[in-house]
Amino acid sequence: MRIVIISRNRSLYSTSRLTLAARARGHEVLVIDPLELHLVVKSGMPSLFLAGSQLPRVDIVVPRIGTSISNYGLTVVRQFDLMGVPVLNSAVAIARSRDKLRALQLLTAHKINVPTTVCARSPAAVRKALQIVGGCPAIVKLQQGAQGIGTMIAETPLAVASLLDTLWAMGQDIILQEYIRESKGRDVRAIVVGGKVIAAMRRTAKAGEFRSNLHRGGVAVGVELKPAYRAAAIAAARVMGLEVAGVDMVETRQGPKILEINSSPGLEGIERASGIDVAGAIVEFGEHYATRTRKRGRRATASRLAAAVEDERRVTRRRGAG
Ligand SMILES: Nc1ncnc2c1ncn2[C@@H]1O[C@H](COP(=O)(O)OP(=O)(O)O)[C@@H](O)[C@H]1O
Numbered sequence: 001m002r003i004v005i006i007s008r009n010r011s012l013y014s015t016s017r018l019t020l021a022a023r024a025r026g027h028e029v030l031v032i033d034p035l036e037l038h039l040v041v042k043s044g045m046p047s048l049f050l051a052g053s054q055l056p057r058v059d060i061v062v063p064r065i066g067t068s069i070s071n072y073g074l075t076v077v078r079q080f081d082l083m084g085v086p087v088l089n090s091a092v093a094i095a096r097s098r099d100k101l102r103a104l105q106l107l108t109a110h111k112i113n114v115p116t117t118v119c120a121r122s123p124a125a126v127r128k129a130l131q132i133v134g135g136c137p138a139i140v141k142l143q144q145g146a147q148g149i150g151t152m153i154a155e156t157p158l159a160v161a162s163l164l165d166t167l168w169a170m171g172q173d174i175i176l177q178e179y180i181r182e183s184k185g186r187d188v189r190a191i192v193v194g195g196k197v198i199a200a201m202r203r204t205a206k207a208g209e210f211r212s213n214l215h216r217g218g219v220a221v222g223v224e225l226k227p228a229y230r231a232a233a234i235a236a237a238r239v240m241g242l243e244v245a246g247v248d249m250v251e252t253r254q255g256p257k258i259l260e261i262n263s264s265p266g267l268e269g270i271e272r273a274s275g276i277d278v279a280g281a282i283v284e285f286g287e288h289y290a291t292r293t294r295k296r297g298r299r300a301t302a303s304r305l306a307a308a309v310e311d312e313r314r315v316t317r318r319r320g321a322g
């Protein structure tokens, strides 16, 4: 098969691991910087060009899109989608997971547990919002943050109010979230590929830090997930429509609560912690996915996308019902 990996940098750990894993399985691999592609939007004939020439036939695309080029990267993925090329993950699914609030809305619509979260846009709402999330300390998050950047903790109501004021003035979309004290700086990351948890790790924040991200100095160990955690991770990935996902969860007395779902989970930390060949598992799943998608055809892809949009409009509780 010919596999395209969309990535800005071929020497990144995850990109090079996927490239090696695909070559080891006998595939031809093209690593393409999305910014080098240009796309043609033309009725009935969407196409993509690389260095002035039309891109040859591609069997499957694996996007590894960083937040810095989120929009153009998504545009490129959407173009592959339109061209009927199987993509791991689709543009709709990536866009959903990128926006933390949109992801949480979808999860709760499917009765998947998340920390209580408030989104507001006016200073007058802050007092009530803080009360709803259980007071201080409270978590303030950029809706589009990643790698721990954009996730903050506020110890006092005054800190919450001034943080929100500042971020609003900067035009940022933010959420206020219940601080899960029991997590004590730990969380669980599950890698879901094709509806199965293939690896998991528990991450612990460094001393004096509440964020367990490895980019923020957290340390990880491989874990075997309990069934409830495994089920939550699989359900979360399914609801988002992600074939490949890194699901972040906190462990609470009521069981798993989902923090966010990553559409391009880093492979370095999880492969080191678990000793599992995650890149190989993604490529292997990609082979099945490409064959399956080709058999189903473009109409099935279109109806899947329509269903995804409809799903996001689902009514969780009708007024007056029950
Ligand atoms: N509500 C919360 N309660 C306790 N810890 C949290 C909460 N939200 C996030 N964290 C910590 O901060 C880290 C980063 O948050 P997350 O929502 O995953 O954003 P990012 O995209 O930056 O990884 C999490 O891995 C977790 O350790």
Ligand SMILES: [Mg+2]
Binding pocket: 147, 148, 213, 248, 260
């Ligand atoms: Mg995270």
